[in-house]
Amino acid sequence: MRLHWHRRDLRAADNAGLAAATPSDPVVPVFVFDRAVLDHAGPPRVAFMLDALDSLREWYRDRGGDLVIAEGDPTAVLPDLAAEYGAEKVTWGKDYSGLARERDAAVRQALDDADVAREAVQNAVLHEPGEITTNDGDPYSVFTYFGRKWHDREKENPYDPPSADALVDVDGDALPTLADLGFAEPEADVPAAGTDKARSLLDAFLDGNIYEYEQRRDFPADDCTSRLSAHLKFGTIGIRQVYDRTERAKEGVGGDRRESVQEFQSQLAWREFYTQVLFTHPNVVASNYKSYENPIEWENDDELLQAWKDGETGYPIVDAGMRQLREEAYMHNRVRMIVASFLTKDLLIDWRYGYEWFREKLVDHDTANDNGGWQWAASTGTDAQPYFRIFNPMTQGEDYDPDAEYIKEYVPELRAADPQVIHEWNECSLTQRRNAAPEYPDPVVDHSERREQALAMFEHARDDE
Ligand code: FAD
Known part of the structure; x- marks a missing residue:
């Protein structure tokens, strides 16, 4: 038996961690509310995440499983949960920011100390940082060359969701509310989360707007972009699945319409370019990437x-x-x-x-x-x-x-x-x-x-x- 620790992959389909579960090696999916992560979030994101977790939990419950909800420091919570469920292994999707990497290193150590196997899988990008480099093996600092290679590289196919008999029959606790987590109601109307919602956005986009994306994407009144950003952030839909659908949308299509689909795919490449920048230069969260001779004298009024x-x-x-x-x-x-x-x-x-x-x-x-x-x-x-x-x-x-x-x-x-x-x-x-x-x-x-x-x-x- 294994645990899958959901983080930025709040979905069952196209999830490399879950796909490895089988009836003889079933999975208990878990989510851990970690104060260190929540402290960086604003109410709209937490509201979206709770909605996404609710949908994911329903998906498991409909198939006889459940999502185990825990709260605390994952370095303590995960070994405890592994012991409670008798899990021999913990899987999770890799995250590339500096903070996430520090936390993951600590979790790896804690699991090693508890003698629990662990595996971090690729679940958030098509090409990981370090995969697309210059011929000398250095990270690209200019998008054009990165983008060209990104387009040319072969991509992994999406994974099937786990079958019902690969889910352990467990009882998950209730999800906390925004207030339980110390957040006020968001000022904004937060869009609906969950895999079904992400799929319907993608279906609608592929039904028309994607073919005019290049011409219309800059006109805000047109609102013709996919609106998938929050879903890609929380992984309510898999990037392999999104890419695969756009590849299929190109079949039998030429000219401007085909170029438009490619332009959309280039935005997915930008996302991975910036992921690579953050991975190789974690300090960009607080510092300028590019250094000038003197400090920039912002007025900051x-x-x-x-x-x-x-x-x-x-x-x-x-x-x-x-x-x-x-x-x-x-x-x-x-x-x-x-x-x-x-x-x-x-x-x-x-x-x-x-x-x-x-x-x-x-x-x-x-x-x-x-x-x-x-x-x-x-x-x-x-x-x-x-x-x-x-x-x-x-x-x-x-x-x-x-x-x-x-x-x-x-x-x-x-x-x-x-x-x-x-x-x-x-x-x-x-x-x-x-x-x-x-x-x-x-x-x-x-x-x-x-x-x-x-x-x-x-x-x-x-x-x-
Ligand atoms: P679409 O046009 O449909 O694009 C599809 C996907 O490609 C997006 O969902 C996103 O994942 C990715 N993407 C699109 N444009 C970019 C881009 N320029 N850079 C990197 N990835 C891109 N995007 C975020 O996802 N989160 C952010 O916090 C964010 N902050 C931004 C801040 C600034 C100042 C600017 C200029 C851009 C920012 N973007 C951010 C990029 C972009 O504005 C959004 O991804 C996009 O508007 C989301 O709408 P969409 O899903 O309809 O995009």
Whole structure:
């Protein structure tokens, strides 16, 4: 008998740990609420995770098994559970962040001390850190080459879920509530979790939007992306399964439609690129990946930070994004890029404040992707936006939300305003602004001035003066 320790793989299908269970070597699935991990989470993520655990538990119960729920330090809990159930082995899916690796090393030691075998399996990515390297064996710091190899490499097929006779008949305890875990109800409407929900999102995406993904993915009002991010973060659906379905979606399809599917697959590759960056440079969680000659002298003004968090900057596309984040615990990718550029290059606030806010508010917060996205926008990351390429938030709004549909959805004060006025808000006179949208704020900074300041800030950091 074996235990499978669920972490970021809250699913039964396409789970390499569970797939190894057989009627003669059955499995007891467990989940451990670990305070050290919960302390890094915000309410939306914990709510999503509880929902995902509930669905997973149902899956086991429908087949005569159950999910064992425990709480505490896994180095103590897992050897105890192994002893309680007579398990000879513990399996889990590998996690690549620095903190997770430290914890896993301690768990391995604890299991070795208890004489329990253990195996960490590949369950979260198609290609693990260290698998796709330069010809010299070094990690890639530029995505293009990584991406090319990632696409060319053969991928593993998805695994079947364990059969009912490979599950031990156990009784799991009740799941804690958000309040039991010390979390308030999320401010946002958190999307539904669970494998069925992830599959239905994938089915709907493969039914149409994937074939226009390349053309439409940057337009937030279209909302044509997969919305799978939180599911991939918590592993309610397996990455092998997602990839396999997209490969099948390519069959018999050519031209732009085929390229669109490939563009979607490239986003899965970005996810693995950032996983590799985090693995090889665990310090990126707190430090710039790219070092400049001098420290970057961020201004870090508290009031401007608050205006950004509240979606009250007077830059419509930025405010729409920040309000979507509060309402849905999600933000469209193009808009994440815009608000991140705005925080760092218009408000001159250190990316770490933005990352912290996203970490608390996003349901899909993933250390590797969030950090990668922030350091890209701040020009401090690997393969980042060059420091002199500064998004103009007004032009971005006009290019990617020309009819201001997305903006109007999240910023009701602007609903009656003409899209042209919205896209020229920073150039309108005070009277024009008051007439068009009396409740909407004036711009908190002047983009052209701040652009110059940002350039000077980076040039000083580069020692270019
Ligand atoms: P789709 O477009 O359908 O993409 C499919 C999947 O590919 C996503 O679910 C995600 O797993 C992956 N993906 C897509 N874009 C990227 C990318 N640029 N980098 C890495 N992986 C990507 N993504 C997260 O999953 N968690 C985060 O915490 C996160 N924080 C971000 C912060 C900033 C500042 C920026 C600019 C981007 C961030 N992203 C993050 C990447 C991206 O915005 C989201 O993955 C995407 O918007 C999720 O929506 P979707 O699932 O519909 O994406």
